[in-house]
Amino acid sequence: MTADAAALDILLAVLLVFLVWRLLTLSDLFKATILFIVFGLLLSLAWVRLRAPDVALAEAAIGSGVTGALVLDALRRLGAHGAVDEARPLRLNLARLSGGLLVACLGAILLWSVLSLPAGWRGLSAEAMAAMPHSGVTNPVTASLLNFRSHDTLLEIAVLMLAVLGVWTLDAEPKPSAEPAGPILDLLVRILLPLMVVVAGYLLWAGGHAPGGAFQGAAVLAAGGILLHLARPFYLGNHVIIRLVIGFGFAVFLAIGVMLVVGGGRFLEFPSRHAGTLILVVEAAATISIALILLALFVGNVREGAGRDAP
Amino acid sequence: MAVLDWLSMALVGAGTLFFIAGSIGLLRLPDVMTRLHALTKADNVGLGLIVLGLSLQTSGPMEVVRLLLVWALALLTSSCACYLVAHATLQARRETGHDS
Amino acid sequence: MTTPIVYASAGVAMLCIALFGFLTARHVLRRILALNIVGSGVFMMLVALAARPDPPDPIPHALVMTGIVVGVCVTALALALLRRMFADEGSARLPEDREFG
Amino acid sequence: MTTAAWMEALLAAPLAGAVIALISGRRAAALVGVVTAFATAAASIALAFAVSRSGVLRYAVGGWGRPLGIDLYVDGLAAVMVAITGVVGACISVCAAGYFAPKPTHADLPSDKHDRAWLYWPLWLMLWGGMNALYLSADLFNIYVTQELIGLSGIGLIALAGGSAISAALRYLLLALAGSLLYIVGVELLYAGYATLDLQQLRDRIDANPSTFAAAALMTAGLLAKSALFPLHFWLPPAHGHAPVPVSAALSALVIKTGFYLVVRLWLHVLPGLAWAHLATLLGVLGAAAVFWGGVQALMQERLKMMVAYSTVAQVGYLFMLFPVASVPEALPGALLLAASHAAAKAALFMCAGSVLAVYGHDRIRSINGIGTRMPLTAVAFALSGISLIGLPPSGGFAGKWLLISAAFAAGAWWWAAIIVLGGLLSAVYLLRALAFAFLEPPIAGFGRAPWGMEATSLVLAFIAVGLNFAARPLSELLNAGAG
Incomplete structure (x- = not known):
């Protein structure tokens, strides 16, 4: 050096x-x-x-x-x-x-x-490199996260869900007095938001062979949501659609794991041939869920009209 | 080739100077609005100069396009962030009557 | 070979300072920041470990990414609890830390 | 079905139940929760039978196998812990179905919380799934993730109560996070030393050097904080005392045991090669201190729920007195039997306190006159679980303490036995004090109706705690089936 x-x-x-x-x-x-x-x-x-x-x-x-x-x-x-x-x-x-x-x-x-x-x-770098051809992806970190140690990642997505559930258990907070920002920001958001969606999609897709993946993509997507929230404040609540999207990534991951057991394999044992596809499906579902989870964590438990004033 | 190297070195150096000026401004200027000036103006020009300097060192036009894209994105996001900060400051001023 | 050692040592220093900061701080927000930094210190030791072989060992990278995500979850919940406690009780300190300055 | 199938079911069922309960929302969450609870409990018992029949099993999640992948591992110890969780967890679910019903019936759960009460179900099933995943895991880092799963769902559950539970939840969160970070530092040191995260491989490769000692000490410190061993118990009474009743029961009866289990796993199964006699004595001394401190504090409490919470501080102490005498074969079954009967008895006691709260509108010990005649079921459940906690025969508490005491004599350390007996006397004093107010004073008129679901469940749990008196032999056999 x-x-x-x-x-x-x-x-x-x-x-x-x-x-x-x-x-x-x-x-x-x-x-x-x-x-x-x-x-x-x-x-x-x-x-x-x-x-x-x-x-x-x-x-x-x-x-x-x-x-x-x-x-x-x-x-x-x-x-x-x-x-x-x-x-x-x-x-x-x-x-x-x-x-x-x-x-x-x-x-x-x-x-x-x-x-x-x-x-x-x-x-374990030698072991990991030896196993790479069967992992379905070429980025070793993605292989470790979503294949070698997929059990960790499954539980990690559960932890993300739990954080939102924990925030929902709390009393609604007083509504912050934010007025919507002006037309300049609206224009900027209108340009930036689609770009961020594209970047998130790229990060998700790139995760298979280059640095990137579900978590990074989701964070960019969530940042877009936060930007939108700053420009025009909105409140999420816990309607059925929100709950569905939040649970979606975990449900898909778990369902694939169980399906593999039903098909005669072991829990979360991706067959070498389909591993790449399965990982991409899991990551795509997880990206959407994680993005909404991070956004829900930022927005917090503020409900329209339900806010209680602080003493 | 040496001329190009010197030129890109000068450009990157100038860009770095803008960054340093911006950082000093951020630390020394009195309130939020003036700090925003220091930050966004200096950083945008600084990054632009660095991108220019670096694009003299690339191997093909695609890389130049990518570098320019980075700059364009940074311009967009920083103006967005600047607008948000200014907006929040104005709102706080209206509520409390003074700058926070 | 020195890069990993430099960063691992910095990780140890960060961890120790932040751990002490966690023990002495009273404001819950500062405690949350301190614990986040303790986490960063540990992660830095792990990633520095991973950088020793060539190519780098991907397992610690995966562990650290899991740790970062879990850390955000815990931080978010802690901040939500803190805001709720502050709204209810008017203090950003735990009840036992409120008497003295 | 095979052992492997039951393990898969125990991992997937509660997690699937949790996500279905989350999506189905307020209307169907309780139904999903109770169905999942019974399915999981059945699978837990089936796993214990499968292990006793066919012995230990290692299961490579994802098919990679250690050290690259994550292995599950079930032996007698893990099967016992899963079975305890299953049985007590099913009872807690039945109790919760009444407690978190849409109609506001409980004084300690304000009515404006009832539109969020259904969140109990996804949180509780996640907690359960996390505990199963922890007991079945053979991977140090995976255990960290399961601990976070348990911690976060536990905090969400405590926060359901609102009010002063919020600061208790926040304190618990900060402590649990600090404990996790200490644990991770230990994991880092072990990975640096041995390039594996698998418990069995670590056991085979371990050698005594300062870094291994430091790793073990850090991990143990983190785990002790989470299992609330004296003097790191300070967060427990407010958190367990202020949480909703089924949550207090789950945390005190089950969650505390995960930390204890990991310390046992670490020192008895992974690091037996280290010379750790001094540390074992230290753990025993802290346990003894916890027995007395928790007992005295319980005696001084004014509220029934807080008394029961401080009693947990004391009972955790008994469990850690396993370590100084761990070399004797009776010690581990004794401690596990104590853990099992404490789980059942403590859940029953919290439910008794919950029933009292529902009927009287408060749980001040001095004013709970006449429970004996007003709520005979609760009074019997209280008395029976008290018998088990004190360690009077016949009860699981008695059998467990008996085994621990004989282990202490076999190890030539009679003083541990003396502490166990004295601690039993202390718990007799505080439990009888509460019972005296319940039985001796004349009943006073008025107040609400007893929630029969909670009363019946507490009675079932109390009978389980007593019936565990006869579980010593099957337990030892199950543990030996796991000794591979």
Whole structure:
């Protein structure tokens, strides 16, 4: 590796750690949140440097993008009073010292384990590469997510559904007083939204052979929805159509898994010949569901006319 | 070829300067509206210069088209975001009577 | 070979600072941010691990992507609960953290 | 059907039920939920029989097999946990069908919540599916995902109660998330060390180095937080005390056991090669502290539901006293029997508290006069499950404690036995205190009608808790069928 690349790595690493320290010590939570979003974007740069472009896309779209939007929206709803944090975080006192020592010990052990790892560490890359021809796709990360470890991904989509169900169990929130934005934004949205749908479709399709996939595509789609929501606020509620779309991806995934059992195979055992098609079907269904789920998480449990005023 | 290299280096360098100016503006300017100026104007021009500089280094016209697409998309999204931020600020001003 | 070590060490540092931040912070929003960063630290260690062999080991990438998505879900639910608690009780801290500054 | 088929059913049925309940919405969710519950419970019992007949089974989901893919693995231990979940889960579902009915009948569930009450069913079935997936998983990271599934559905369920349950849910969420992250750090260290996530392969490859110790310690710490072992129990009483009754029952009876199960799995099956005697003693000491702290706190509670919740803190302590004596063969069946009878008895007690709430409109221990004559079924259920929790014969609690005590003597450590006996006395004091108000004081007039579904279910569960007295031998046989 060249020296300037090493310099870039070290600079990025130091910057990331510095951002973490700053955002945890700033007393203004709004600034801390902005730093958190910047942190997420720089993190995707780090993933690229670590040759993990799929993770970089997921981080930029979901980790920093959707999470950042969610945190900012929460801050807005808490209002100026709620965003004040008079505590002095990270300030050391006697009670915190023991926790600090414990964390320092943990850090030392983790650092030791990082440094003591043998140089020829291989992990499961050889096994994964050997299995790739039977996986139905050519992108190893997609193969891992939707074939080798499809059980994880099935449960992960269930976790996404659960988050929405959890939000629905809460009392409806007061309706934020957002007036629809003007004609310029409408025009921009009208251009951007179809583009975002195209990009989401491309990411979904590309996932089979290049960085991309259902989660990244869904995040872009959800971002389009959030944009629309910002331009013209709407409320989702939990009507049957919304519930159907939210459950659709999981239902398709689970049904395919069970169908394979009925057909004489094992649970989620995609036959080598049809694996590519099945993965694409699962991903397409999941993309639609995940996009609506992320949008529902952002919109929250606000119902027209049902909002209760905060005290 | 060397002239092209120098030219693209100069363009990318100029673009980077715009980014730096924009970032400084974001940090130093007093309120949301002026910061928006710094951010969107500088970033759009900066990105445009970088795209120009990079397109001198491409191997075919398709790559130039792609780079220009990136720039066009960034222009669209940043104007969209700028409009949203400005709108929210105006609304907050109307509600609370002062800039947040 | 140094790139993974640099980032893995940064991951450890991020994890430790954020874990300490989680233990000391009182505002629930900051605690949520801190836990998100702890997660990023762990994920960074995992992805740095995956970058050691060539081609990179895809399994940790898959784990991290699962972790990122699960993290968003938990964050979203936590924020919704926080907003509800703030609307009901007028404080963004857990009841036991409300007495002192 | 074969063991593999029952495993597939146990994974797919609750998850499918959950998504169908979600889509079908308010009208049919309860019906879907109860049908799924009985199907899943039947499959759980069938799995236990299948395992006792044909032994352990490893099942490669997706056909890839470890280390690349995810394996399921069922042995006696997993089958026992799934069976406990199945039986108690079915009873909780019956109770919930009445509790979350469209008509507002319960004081602790405000009437404006009733248009959302159906959300209980998808959440509860997901929780159940998550627990099954956790018990049957042989993959460290898959276990993390199942834990998140359990955690998120549990939080949604607690939040159904609204009000002060919201901050309890938030505290639980932050703690569960922190616990999960510690667990993931451990997983990362183990993957770095051994390039596998499979429990069996880890067991074969493990060697004692600092990084493995750190991984084990981190994972254990995360799991202890989730299983509410003293001093990490602080989140439990508010969360379990404020949740709706069927949710409290499910969380206290079943969800707490997932953390305990994983600690057992980790230390007894994956890492027996490590020298961990000191850690085992530490776990035992924390367990003993939990027994006393939980008992004293339960004694000081004013509300019945909070008392029952603090009793869970104490009962978790008994389970962890398994570890110092784990080398004795009776210890594990003893702890599992204790876990099973606690699951049944604790679910029954929460339902008793729920019945009292429904009839009296409150659950203040001092003012529940005359339950004995007003609600005889509930009073009997309360007394029977109390017998099991105290550990009086004949009951599952007695049989379990008996096995643990004899294991303690066999290990030459009589003091653990003494703590178990003293803890039983303590629980006798707080349970009898509540019963005294229920039986001795004259009945007062007025108030509502007893929900018969909840009363009947609590009685069934209490009889199960007592009947587990005779389960020691089949349990040991099932565990041995799994010892492959």
